[in-house]
Amino acid sequence: MTHATSDKGNFLAHFYSSHQVPPEAIEHFRSQPWLHQYLDDPSYRAPSLQFRVLKDTGEDFFFARTIATPTTIPHILCLNRRTIVTPPELPAGTLIPVNESRKPAEVPGGQPDCIFLINLAGPAIDGHPHVCHGGIVASILDEAIGMVTMLHTEKENGLRELFYTVNLNVTYRAPVTTPSNVIVRCWLKARQGRKYIALGQIVDKDGVVLSEAQGTWVLAKKRENL
Numbered sequence: 001m002t003h004a005t006s007d008k009g010n011f012l013a014h015f016y017s018s019h020q021v022p023p024e025a026i027e028h029f030r031s032q033p034w035l036h037q038y039l040d041d042p043s044y045r046a047p048s049l050q051f052r053v054l055k056d057t058g059e060d061f062f063f064a065r066t067i068a069t070p071t072t073i074p075h076i077l078c079l080n081r082r083t084i085v086t087p088p089e090l091p092a093g094t095l096i097p098v099n100e101s102r103k104p105a106e107v108p109g110g111q112p113d114c115i116f117l118i119n120l121a122g123p124a125i126d127g128h129p130h131v132c133h134g135g136i137v138a139s140i141l142d143e144a145i146g147m148v149t150m151l152h153t154e155k156e157n158g159l160r161e162l163f164y165t166v167n168l169n170v171t172y173r174a175p176v177t178t179p180s181n182v183i184v185r186c187w188l189k190a191r192q193g194r195k196y197i198a199l200g201q202i203v204d205k206d207g208v209v210l211s212e213a214q215g216t217w218v219l220a221k222k223r224e225n226l
Contacts (some may be wrong), residue, residue, distance in 0.1 A: 021046055021048050021077065023136060026046075028119055029077055032181050034205045035181065039079075042102075044079040044115065045113060046080075047080060051063045051064065052064050053056050067124075067139075071121055071122065071123060071124040073118060073119060075122065076118050076119070078116050086188065087189070089192060096190050098214050099214060105201070107201075112186055113188060114148050116186070117181065118184060120182060121178065122178030128175075130178050132178050137170070137211050137215070141184065142201050145186045145198045145199065146163075147186070148186045148200075149163060152196065155165060163219045165215055166195075166218050168214075169213060171212045171213070173208075174208060174211060176210045177203055182203060183202075185201050185204070195218050196217045198215060199212070199215075200212070200215075
């Protein structure tokens with residue numbers, strides 16, 4: 001995933017003030033009793049989701065149009081933790097291992113930085129019948145985890161930076177079925193220079209981690225004015 005730069009400071013604050021959360025998304029997720037624990041958690045707020053809004057440049061077309069239909073992913077709601085704590089920078093050369101355990105990674109403190117509520121309608125995102133295609137699963141994790149990186153980089157300097165997904169290691173633990181509602185919980189694990197390492201998990205209503213990913217995002221080098 002790539003995010004473009006903006007010449008405005010506090011990009012997300014500007015975006016949130018000029019866009020509203022779709023009421024139909026709130027209505028849909030309110031109809032799911034198991035999601036109330038997330039919707040009513042005072043530690044989180046529900047801003048408008050920037051990657052569901054098509055930009056003039058064509059950016060975010062995939063999530064804003066291609067898979068924003070009644071047979072794909074009609075509803076997504078983002079919950080951002082009100083207090084974002086960025087981990088201290090690690091020294092250069094420090095190894096950051098990928099979770100290779102049979103058990104899913106533990107969420108630090110039990111509170112991820114972001115929680116996405118996602119309505120997977122199908123069948124247009126299915127691979128096998130009533131099973132979300134693995135490529136869509138990876139795309140969801142890439143986009144959601146990338147949003148966490150954006151939150152932390154903007155928190156640090158107030159600017160929207162240009163950054164790229166360098167790698168994304170996805171573990172498919174169980175089928176992500178359709179139609180269904182799931183959550184995606186994401187958090188920043190570490191940062192090292194221009195590298196940000198973050199994790200995300202797709203979780204069902206029973207708390208089962210269906211898919212998990214750890215990825216690395218790198219901030220583009222700033223160009224010097226000549």
